[in-house]
Amino acid sequence: MSSNGYSVFVGNLPYRATEDDLGHYFSQAGNVNNVRIVYDRQTNRAKGFGFIEFSDEKSSQNAVNQLNGTEFQGRTLRVNLANQRQ
């Protein structure tokens, strides 16, 4: 099944940012398995946050340590460990 791996929550994203751009940016920290930006169902516009999926836990923790508080496309990213979906 898809969505296997360790996810991190990413907030304060620029609305123009794409999942591909995020994937390339987070590749610095570890092996990115998948990238998901949350879009509004009514307007199809980005909500301004998303989730990055890594292949293992150390990559996700490394992403938080390296990329949290860094600037991405003019905005300061908020990176934290994501909660598991119920």
Next chain:
DNA sequence: CTTGAGCGT
């Protein structure tokens, strides 16, 4: 042709 903390189709 908009917004700005947060945990997801």
